[in-house]
Amino acid sequence: METQRAITIHTIQNGKEHFGEYGTSAHLLDYLSKQTPFTLQAPCGGKGRCGKCRIQILSGTPSPVTDAERALLRPEELAQGIRLACLTRAEGDLSIQLEGSKRPIGNKSFLFPHPLPVDGSLRTLVLELVPPSLEDQRSDHSRLLSALATEALEIPPSLLRELPQVLREGNWRTTLLLQKNRILSLLSGTPLGKTCGVAIDIGTTTVAAYLFDLYTGEHLDSQSELNAQGVFGADVISRIQFSLEGPANLTQLQKKILTQIDGMIHQMARRTGIHQSEICLACMVGNPTMIHLALGLSPRYIAEAPFIPVTTEPLLLPARDLRLSLSAGAIVRVPPAVSAYVGSDILAGVVASGMAKAIQAGSAVPSLLIDIGTNGEIVLAHGDRLVACSTAAGPAFEGAQIACGVGGVAGAIDRVSKAGDELSYTTILESPPLGFCGAGIVDLLALLLDAGIVDETGRMLTREEAAREGHPLAERLISYDEEPAFQLVGAEKSSTGMPILLTQQDVREIQLAKAAIAAGIRTLLKGSGLSFGDIQTLYLAGGFGNYLDPRSAARIGLIPKELGGKIQSVGNAAGMGASLALLSEKTFFLFQQVRERTSYIELSSSAEFQELYVEEMLFPT
Template sequence: MPELTIHYRDIKTVVQFEKGAGLLETIVQSGIPIEGSCGGRGRCGKCTVELINGEVHAKDGRRIHPLKGQGSRYHACQVYCDKDLEVHVPDLMTASGKILKKGVELYKEPEPMLRRHTVKIGKPTLGDPKSYQELLLKALEPGLAIGTASSLKELPRIVDEGQGMVEVFSYRDRIIHIGPGSGESDCLGLAIDIGTTTVAAMLADLHTGRLLAVETETNLQASYGADVISRIIAASTGDGLKRLHALATDTVNELVKRLCKKAKTSSQKVYSVTVAGNTTMNHLFAGVNPATLGTVPYVPLVKYFPLMDAQALGIHIHPAAIVEILPVIGGFVGADTVAGILATGQDLMEETTLFIDLGTNGEIVLGNREGLAAASTAAGPAFEGVHIKHGMRAVKGAIDRVTLSGDIIVVHTIDGSMPKGICGSGLIDTVALLLSKGIIDRSGRLQPREKLSSVSGGLAARIKEGKTGREFVLVRSRESGTGADITVSQGDIREVQLAKSAIATGIGLLMEERGITHDDIAGVYLAGAFGNSVNRDSAAAIGLIPNVNPDRVFSVGNAAGYGALMTLLFRTALIRAYTISKTTRHKELATNERFNSEFINGLSFSR
């Protein structure tokens, strides 16, 4: 398969792609944050990249020219590639507008918590009868401590085998592994974002900072429910905790296998792991019962997890590898949010910004370097295509964009194939379109055909009565990949209303508490796979996000994964993560007496 080499900040990433793949989609899948605010229409200009080596073409194979007056720069959403390619992606922290330029810490050479020390030691003698332990510690820099006795038991053999040359691996100044060698072996790390629906993992070289491979996989825990509450209940029933922990590790192990195969390396070279999951996922991955999250006052059992051994967790990498589970903020605002704040630099900015992770459990963070406040809302899995009649994840065949050309509905699928269903971004586009045409009213009611006399006949004709209520036909059966109509039902619209009201109510209460209006928000960051693909105009039209200047809305992709990668490669980033966890104020919306009334008011599309 051809390879795409991506230069972002000082990190070089190499990923493989299918021939004919879109450049924007390939960059997004790599985990590198890149803007795509217009939904891939080539309008916003946010996804501009510089072509260093290789050739690109338009979707139909025709030659495509660089942007006028911009050298070798292209809109990534408009170009496709067949052969090896090398591009530079502008730093999101400096390319997305003035609001991102101040106070953002840029990391240079990797300096991970996992360190490799190469020393030469001799053997004990009658003239100098020091123990092997003393000889080793004398050769190493001061401050290092022996982690476990097991790391010492093979030291005489290691000294003999390496002819005195010894490799010592330490984490947080604790020696975790000792082996023979000259310091030339690979030293790899793994950054993992464990989501309720999807798990993303990145394999990186801890010495160079190079990202070797990126993979995603459906969280195998999905069989126990689509939301965290279902998982919490399941974990408290019988051997549910044991099963859910095993499914989490099975998912990670599958990713490890694929990552190492793609990077052509061994999992035994992975010595360090950082994990950024939501609060429930952190607990289940660690094998800790999250039951306290399911009852008042909805607090986690563990906020700061101790360092854990990969072998004890059941992760198939080097047996001495250390797993660092990043800290949470509280309740349902987890380590993925901490990592997102870290990746965007929200904790370092002078201006007030809003961070929204539009996932099954929607997290919201508002503030600046003077202080951050965070809350979570049970948005539900509608944005990921769950509980939607023809919903599906953002995979091949999913409708991800919907537009109107005259009276004609135009749908776009992720890979350009025949549509099989609709994912979250396509659903938001559809609801916004129907709202703009009066096909659904402000209450969310899908109007009967006879009440749509002012609406184009072509659109009105798409209304039909289904088995469970009224539906709007998005794709006719003859044009779909399933041989059946693809519709958006009244129930689907209600799911969107519930999700958008939960998010909007949380945002409104945080803004009210801070005493600010939409005009005071310098930037809105949309995180997560859905946040990266949703059209910001459609999201604002239905009231999902604040109605601010579109130029102040930024899609930041898998910010949690990128933040986890930062903590893997830079010890100062890891320290920042703990500071964010300790200083960000957690607001529990479930106990807010005004939440329910505001939520009910927010169900309409009037705001």
């Protein structure tokens, strides 16, 4: 009986190749996510709805094109061998090409003054140990404890693995890096290298890491990448659902993010000439779901009422437990969260913006901090208190669920303007246009509202309707999926060879997202007895806030027009807050103090929020 030959998949991305056996994978997205090191985004979580997990079949035998693919891909794309990984299986050997992995632009290194403040909690201790002999056969561990007789120190078990080699390489002279009574690192002799730490911001869409000298506070390097878990969905609910679909899925999600973080640390260490054993401390922030997945904790009950996480407490964890290749005794600080949907990343923003110290002093003027991302977190500071909520805005402003959305990467359209009847745009890094990032979508939608191409209900005119009304932009309207769409960039100028459009469905996605944010702001203010006029500053956090035009944001109703002149962008405030907590133990404890002064409003059970949400669905007139 002839044994069936295994199907081989040849995958190419960014010039790198991978060969593997297809095995029992349900579809190519399943194979790519589990068996290759490559990155592929799938905002809908592989449900066949978003059309983003595009691959190109170079040769071989794929399954026939499905009706769903015909609905999501244009005929010219199908003719080029473009398929959707979540809807395509291998029926024979295949060679496939993945889109190049795009790196988010803006590591935000310009946010770091040199140096950031350090609190001096680190110290070194140089020890001379008596070498062993036949007359002195104490263990290496006992010998070290004897030398530390005057110090009440904890020796992590992970250090014991390195102890024999370290002691002998240093000829029984060793240097300990200490934080209070904890040994972070054990080095041979008296090394002259740096002592470093890394701050990590795990966003649902983007992961950012920042390398620092722990003694001087000097910022050494940064790295940001699209979250590798994006292959399992663009939002936290998609990833929670995936974690529950199979016994190995939670482990797979954890491995995906920790492998990515370790790789980012490795790249920064290589660029700066630092050995990873010189990195002795890390601080990790993120929304509660991202932190749960990184720690291997089940997020099951985050997604079910009454929305209870495993933990919101501050944690100190051995880096080795997270398989991070740092020094043997390295510790990972995980600041606290507020609730299931307001995490340490938002508290980091409160710390970075200066709101935390004002709250601590009881003198915070009314101010708002908004992270316009997938979870749409909003916090209101007043006096010595914070009130927080999460609006589940969805990933539309980050480019997901938008037909030509690409996020903040090179080539993303980030500005759209109009002079007379002419439209112009700019792209990130002035690269050929690839698609829209959130700021570009907001700009274009604001212009279409002003032009009357989109009305207050969000309905887009057809080309015929616009022509009858004499709109000069009517010729840019086309039909897409049997609905109107506005073409900003023709296929001949696009880097993809396809036109760049804003579709009717895109407008609906933005309506839902902006209504959630706007209603969340109004709910917090009403509950606190404040008005728009009372707010002194509106801090916009996240990369989106760096590019957003406040006038466009007010025009579409994302930000109340009364607050348009009070906006202050704080960039990746989560990364800055994580960096401050990395360098200062006092700041790490400040997170907990702020958390204790924070009240959380659950909007899913708020009738007032639901009413305001419906009101905010309309665009301002």
